[in-house]
Amino acid sequence: MLRYTAKRAFLALMVAFTVSFATYFLLFLSTDPALVIAGEDAEPDVVAQIREQYGFDRPVFVQYLDWLGGVLQGDFGKSIYWRQPVEDLIISHAPVSLQLALMGVFVTIIVAIPLGVIAAMRPNSIVDRFALSVAISAQAIPNFWLGLMFIILFAVMVPIFPVSGDETWQHFVMPAIVLGTSSVPSVMRLTRTGVLDVMASDYIRTARANGFRTYRLLVRHALRNALLPVVSVLAVQLGAKLNGSFITETIFAINGLGRLTLESIYGADIPTVQMLIFIFALMFVVLTFLSDVLNAWLDPRIRLG
Numbered sequence: 001m002l003r004y005t006a007k008r009a010f011l012a013l014m015v016a017f018t019v020s021f022a023t024y025f026l027l028f029l030s031t032d033p034a035l036v037i038a039g040e041d042a043e044p045d046v047v048a049q050i051r052e053q054y055g056f057d058r059p060v061f062v063q064y065l066d067w068l069g070g071v072l073q074g075d076f077g078k079s080i081y082w083r084q085p086v087e088d089l090i091i092s093h094a095p096v097s098l099q100l101a102l103m104g105v106f107v108t109i110i111v112a113i114p115l116g117v118i119a120a121m122r123p124n125s126i127v128d129r130f131a132l133s134v135a136i137s138a139q140a141i142p143n144f145w146l147g148l149m150f151i152i153l154f155a156v157m158v159p160i161f162p163v164s165g166d167e168t169w170q171h172f173v174m175p176a177i178v179l180g181t182s183s184v185p186s187v188m189r190l191t192r193t194g195v196l197d198v199m200a201s202d203y204i205r206t207a208r209a210n211g212f213r214t215y216r217l218l219v220r221h222a223l224r225n226a227l228l229p230v231v232s233v234l235a236v237q238l239g240a241k242l243n244g245s246f247i248t249e250t251i252f253a254i255n256g257l258g259r260l261t262l263e264s265i266y267g268a269d270i271p272t273v274q275m276l277i278f279i280f281a282l283m284f285v286v287l288t289f290l291s292d293v294l295n296a297w298l299d300p301r302i303r304l305g
């Protein structure tokens with residue numbers, strides 16, 4: 001297990017390093033940070049002076065090594081648009097996005113896994129068709145449309161929840177449902193397929209022949225193996241919700257990392273955008289690594305393969 005974990009950790013570090021360099025290089029190709037700081041109407045000599053002052057005239061690879069060295073020492077640079085350290089911006093916005101992402105994953109779990117299990121226990125029945133219909137509908141509905149419908153129904157017509165903001169837990173209910181709904185189809189289908197495969201396996205049939213009840217077999221034996229692929233998907237979905245909640249945070253005016261990223265892109269704030277993209281990629285790498293380790297712990301065949 002230790003050897004498998006070390007191997008996965010090394011691969012995760014390599015992926016994080018590659019992503020950080022690629023994003024840094026592509027961002028500097030997309031725009032001129034010196035021109036952004038000076039303004040579009042600035043004189044060429046002013047732009048050249050700023051480029052020299054901030055070190056933008058050096059080779060990109062040298063700039064990247066300086067940036068990476070600062071990141072490893074806890075220095076994320078200073079925002080061009082917000083005029084404050086990037087780490088302060090991230091620290092102030094990250095808890096909001098983390099709370100929203102966790103609530104979104106919670107919504108996915110309590111909706112998708114029970115639906116998948118019920119559908120698998122009654123294949124080709126009305127219940128199964130209903131569960132599949134819910135999954136197809138959730139996949140077809142865009143987040144922005146669902147969010148607007150929630151605001152109209154539950155904040156305007158029937159004022160149950162606040163329209164926007166992130167001050168109390170009530171502010172997160174509608175955004176969490178919207179964010180969690182998008183993950184229901186994949187998790188529900190994986191759960192259904194996994195339970196169907198496990199319940200049709202030889203050891204389950206043998207246990208049934210020996211008099212074990214289906215419910216006991218499902219809870220104590222089948223779910224552990226059936227949910228192995230679901231663990232990996234939920235880890236990726238958590239990363240996606242942390243990184244990709246731009247639309248949801250914008251619709252509900254939630255001041256999280258997604259909204260900060262959009263505003264930084266609009267302001268051509270390269271240091272902030274670079275650090276945010278690196279953090280988003282690092283989240284995916286870390287969550288994927290943790291899901292691999294958890295799957296290997298649950299199923300020894302993975303680490304022996």
